[in-house]
Every structure is written in structure tokens, then in C-alpha cells.
Amino acid sequence: MNTNTYKLYKDPKTCFIPTCSKTDLKNPDLKFFTVRKELKQRWCQLVGRNCPNRALFCCADHLNIDAAIQCDKRIGVSNKFVLAQPKTQTIATQFRGRKIKESVMPSRMMQLPNTEKSPNQSPSLFGTSNFDSSSSAQQEDIEKRGREHLLKIITNKPKMFLGLPKSFWWIINFIAQECSCLAFHIIICLFKLKNNDSFARMSEEFQMARSTIRLVFEKNVVVLSTYFQNCIYLPPLSEIKKNLPLAFKIRYSNVQCIIDCFEIQIEKPSDPEKQAQTWSQYKSCNTMKYLIGCTPAGYISFISQGYGGRTSDKAITENSGFVDVLPLNAVIMADRGFKEIESLKESHQNGKLLRPPSVFANQKMTKKDVIKTKVIASLRVHVERVIRRLREFHMLKPHSVVNNKHLKYLDDLVIIACGLSNLQNPIIKDV
Structure with a gap:
């Protein structure tokens, strides 16, 4: 007679958020809560997925989100349910929501945001932003205006960013004409000398490739040295x-x-x-x-x-x-x-x-x-x-x-x- 004990197979609890792949087997220390039947349809609608007939579970990482009101306004759903803080003493504890009046708003509102990203969405510091077919042109325009703004600041305060007094700003254009180079490249060289920023940072500041920034610096250092040695x-x-x-x-x-x-x-x-x-x-x-x-x-x-x-x-x-x-x-x-x-x-x-x-x-x-x-x-x-x-x-x-x-x-x-x-x-x- 076989004395081995067999454990009953049980499907692992998986978080129903589309972008979450956490389970109670992979993450034994993480708590999973059962979604109530009357809330399943609405929760699935908020995260943009079909509502299955089986039981749904949500991990504790996706319950502490203060976006209930903003999420409702974004998708046009009236705020009928507000999720209260769950009791998480044990893993088997089930989450139970309760209805409250709209006039009584708790200090912390918890709602599941739409974490499913579409091809037209990109992350932003203030949420997600939608881009159309002209996104690349808009991005180039933003980068161009950012570089122009930086150059405007440098022009107004050249001593702070370049070490060059404002009364001698004409020297940059003079050297550029004499050695047939760009005044913008001279500014990059002086900016590197004054601030010692890395080429990676300067590529973001001036919207140029890192390798281009390095070549511009190495080429113009020798040119500037031949002119400024006359001041010594x-x-x-x-x-x-x-x-x-x-x-x-x-x-x-x-x-x-x-x-x-x-x-x-x-x-x-x-x-x-x-x-x-x-x-x-x-x-x-x-x-x-x-x-x-x-x-x-x-x-x-x-x-x-x-x-x-x-x-x-x-x-x-x-x-x-x-x-x-x-x-x-x-x-x-x-x-x-x-x-x-x-x-x-x-x-x-x-x-x-x-x-x-x-x-x-x-x-x-x-x-x-x-x-x-x-x-x-x-x-x-x-x-x-x-x-x-x-x-x-x-x-x-x-x-x-x-x-x-x-x-x-x-x-x-x-x-x-x-x-x-x-x-x-x-x-x-x-x-």
C-alpha cells in the first residue's frame, strides 16, 4: 500500500491587473485579496479587461493607490463605490468594500487605475499622455525650444556658464569667423570647461549626440587655445x-x-x-x-x-x-x-x-x-x-x-x- 500523501492541486492566486504577474507561489510574502462578486464587473472595466466567471484576486501592491476620483472622471464612471482600507492580518483575509455616501469622502481614496498601456500612450511625470501621428514633430519642436532657451540663458549670463564676461561676448563670434567654425561649438567647449559636465549630460542639455559633443569639444579646444594665449x-x-x-x-x-x-x-x-x-x-x-x-x-x-x-x-x-x-x-x-x-x-x-x-x-x-x-x-x-x-x-x-x-x-x-x-x-x- 502506498503511504505517500498527496496534496490537492490548487490554482495559484494571480493578480488580475493585466501588467502584474505576481502570484502567491512566486511571492509568498505578498497578500492577495478576493474581489467581491458585485465589484468584479466594474473593476475589470477600470483596468480594461474582460470579466471572467472565475474568482478574481488582487495583490496588496495594487490596493494602495489614491486615484479613485481622477480615474472615475477619466473614464466617465460615477463614483458609487469607494474602497475602504482592508484588514490584512492574514493571507486568507478577504477584502470587503462598503458603500458610503458621496458627501463623506475619506482622507485616502483607493482605486485601481488603468495600467494597460496602449501604443499611443507614453509615461509622463504627470501621468500618461497620448500622442498622435505628429508626436515626433512635436518632440523635435520641444527639444529645439529647450535648446534655444538654454542658449538664451547662456547669452544673458555668459560669465556664470562660460566664464566669459558679457562685455566680451563678441569674442565668440570673432573667433568663429576667423577659424570658420560655429559659434555654437565654441559655446559647447567653454561650457564644458566651466561646468565640467559629462558628455552624456551635455548631450541632453544641447540636444546633440554624445559622440558629436565629444568631437566638437576636442576639435575646438586647440582652436580656442591659440587665440586666448594672446591674452597672456x-x-x-x-x-x-x-x-x-x-x-x-x-x-x-x-x-x-x-x-x-x-x-x-x-x-x-x-x-x-x-x-x-x-x-x-x-x-x-x-x-x-x-x-x-x-x-x-x-x-x-x-x-x-x-x-x-x-x-x-x-x-x-x-x-x-x-x-x-x-x-x-x-x-x-x-x-x-x-x-x-x-x-x-x-x-x-x-x-x-x-x-x-x-x-x-x-x-x-x-x-x-x-x-x-x-x-x-x-x-x-x-x-x-x-x-x-x-x-x-x-x-x-x-x-x-x-x-x-x-x-x-x-x-x-x-x-x-x-x-x-x-x-x-x-x-x-x-x-
């Missing part, structure tokens, strides 16, 4: 003294340039040798290092090419060609990290490097050295303000982590940012 030069000494800040006129009226270095974090190179060359002990990451020089008034007069973060300030100063652009008898102000620069002494016999006195471990600084250190530090802070203005371009932030694919364009981006910075208002307003 060392003015003559007479012009520097004419705009010399009051703090410099007292003791250091002969200073022509203040120099410093700044670093930009990059992605970790795959080559171990390049990893060692770009590792910065100061920033504790892989960086590119640049030497920048500015006048006492804050005008950028020199920018070097990029060096690995491991390179010292002294080595960059001697190898970047900075000394070659200096006139004779030049007076340079620098930080304590710029020690004796041999090339400055060799090519400029009367050249002078102003820097705070060196500090030794077992030697106390004199009162004179302390005062000199404070004075030079208070004057040298102007180059830090210039660097901070460059950091407003988000691609040049200290930890922007420049992609290795864009590393070859980083020098051009720095030149463009320096040129745009020189077009802005002076760092020191009262001179």
Missing part, C-alpha cells in the same frame, strides 16, 4: 607700476611678477613609470603641475606647460622658459619653496628673487626675518587669489580627476582659462 603676456614695467596696488608701493614697488605652482588631480595612469612621475607627495594623488606668474595687480603674465606632480617648483621654474620672458633687472616674488634659481642669476645678473627667509630646525628666526616673512606672505597672497579664480573653471579644480583621454588637452584648457580670467574684472579693484 608680461606688460612693460611702466604699465605694471601704473596699476601697482597700494600695498606694493611702500616697500616693493619694483616687483614685476609673483610666481607660484598649482596642481590638478588626474586619473591614475596605467603605466607605472607615469604613475611615479605624476605622484604628488603634497596632494597624495597623481597630479599635473603648472607654474603661473601674475603681476601685482593680478594679471596673469605667464603659464607653463604641465609637469608631473613629482617635479619640484625650482625645476619647473628653470625648465619652463619663465626666465626667458623676463626683462633685465626683473624682481620676482615667490614662496619659500622657490629656493635659489640658478638660471635667474645667470641670465639676469641684477635680477632679484624675493622670498621669505629660510627656516632652520635648531635656529630661531630673528625679529627682522619674522617681519619680512609676514610682509611677503601678505603680498604674495594675490597670486593665490588668481589661482582661486582659475579654480572657478570646474575642470581645473584641485580634485577634478581629469580623464586620461583629456590629458593631452589639459595644457590648452589651462591657457583658455587664464585668457578668460584676464578678461574678467581685476583681482584688486582699488589701486
Whole structure:
């Protein structure tokens, strides 16, 4: 005699919503409620399906929807039944609705919306919207108007979105005519430099393909660099003294340039040798290092090419060609990290490097050295303000982590940012 026990086969409970495939077998923790017979016809009509003769079940996920009034208005059905909150102590509990007066509306109304999507419907933030045969044309018109609106905002506030003062907006059209390119492409390039948005985001903002945005950026970076490098030069000494800040006129009226270095974090190179060359002990990451020089008034007069973060300030100063652009008898102000620069002494016999006195471990600084250190530090802070203005371009932030694919364009981006910075208002307003 067979002692095996046989379980009676029972059809699984399936949610009657057309788009729901949940069952009590697949989802044992989900509660299913039986639809009352007097409500079956109406519920099936609301979800757009035929009413079967068998029992209907509804899962708990489709009972907590506050759309009874809106759903009734959409399909033209009078609101005779309002579903009350079910009791869900056990899985076997059956849901029982009750009739209430229309004048007494509960705080939470629950109704099953029409979740069956037709080919003419598309999801929207405010429900479903129906499109006809002209939907593609309407979508293109919406995208065109959206891009025009973005360009209008950029035109009204170019300094916020491009880093370009509004009074110099004509430069975009000038460069576009000189190099036979589109002004729109120049705007895209400057927008990327200023905001550092991803190409995926920019493709949505400007309604262009991501690959097209990338090609436009890479092509126009070099073009813009050749034009904006003309905005970076060392003015003559007479012009520097004419705009010399009051703090410099007292003791250091002969200073022509203040120099410093700044670093930009990059992605970790795959080559171990390049990893060692770009590792910065100061920033504790892989960086590119640049030497920048500015006048006492804050005008950028020199920018070097990029060096690995491991390179010292002294080595960059001697190898970047900075000394070659200096006139004779030049007076340079620098930080304590710029020690004796041999090339400055060799090519400029009367050249002078102003820097705070060196500090030794077992030697106390004199009162004179302390005062000199404070004075030079208070004057040298102007180059830090210039660097901070460059950091407003988000691609040049200290930890922007420049992609290795864009590393070859980083020098051009720095030149463009320096040129745009020189077009802005002076760092020191009262001179």
C-alpha cells in the first residue's frame, strides 16, 4: 500500500491587473485579496479587461493607490463605490468594500487605475499622455525650444556658464569667423570647461549626440587655445607700476611678477613609470603641475606647460622658459619653496628673487626675518587669489580627476582659462 500523501492541486492566486504577474507561489510574502462578486464587473472595466466567471484576486501592491476620483472622471464612471482600507492580518483575509455616501469622502481614496498601456500612450511625470501621428514633430519642436532657451540663458549670463564676461561676448563670434567654425561649438567647449559636465549630460542639455559633443569639444579646444594665449603676456614695467596696488608701493614697488605652482588631480595612469612621475607627495594623488606668474595687480603674465606632480617648483621654474620672458633687472616674488634659481642669476645678473627667509630646525628666526616673512606672505597672497579664480573653471579644480583621454588637452584648457580670467574684472579693484 502506498503511504505517500498527496496534496490537492490548487490554482495559484494571480493578480488580475493585466501588467502584474505576481502570484502567491512566486511571492509568498505578498497578500492577495478576493474581489467581491458585485465589484468584479466594474473593476475589470477600470483596468480594461474582460470579466471572467472565475474568482478574481488582487495583490496588496495594487490596493494602495489614491486615484479613485481622477480615474472615475477619466473614464466617465460615477463614483458609487469607494474602497475602504482592508484588514490584512492574514493571507486568507478577504477584502470587503462598503458603500458610503458621496458627501463623506475619506482622507485616502483607493482605486485601481488603468495600467494597460496602449501604443499611443507614453509615461509622463504627470501621468500618461497620448500622442498622435505628429508626436515626433512635436518632440523635435520641444527639444529645439529647450535648446534655444538654454542658449538664451547662456547669452544673458555668459560669465556664470562660460566664464566669459558679457562685455566680451563678441569674442565668440570673432573667433568663429576667423577659424570658420560655429559659434555654437565654441559655446559647447567653454561650457564644458566651466561646468565640467559629462558628455552624456551635455548631450541632453544641447540636444546633440554624445559622440558629436565629444568631437566638437576636442576639435575646438586647440582652436580656442591659440587665440586666448594672446591674452597672456608680461606688460612693460611702466604699465605694471601704473596699476601697482597700494600695498606694493611702500616697500616693493619694483616687483614685476609673483610666481607660484598649482596642481590638478588626474586619473591614475596605467603605466607605472607615469604613475611615479605624476605622484604628488603634497596632494597624495597623481597630479599635473603648472607654474603661473601674475603681476601685482593680478594679471596673469605667464603659464607653463604641465609637469608631473613629482617635479619640484625650482625645476619647473628653470625648465619652463619663465626666465626667458623676463626683462633685465626683473624682481620676482615667490614662496619659500622657490629656493635659489640658478638660471635667474645667470641670465639676469641684477635680477632679484624675493622670498621669505629660510627656516632652520635648531635656529630661531630673528625679529627682522619674522617681519619680512609676514610682509611677503601678505603680498604674495594675490597670486593665490588668481589661482582661486582659475579654480572657478570646474575642470581645473584641485580634485577634478581629469580623464586620461583629456590629458593631452589639459595644457590648452589651462591657457583658455587664464585668457578668460584676464578678461574678467581685476583681482584688486582699488589701486
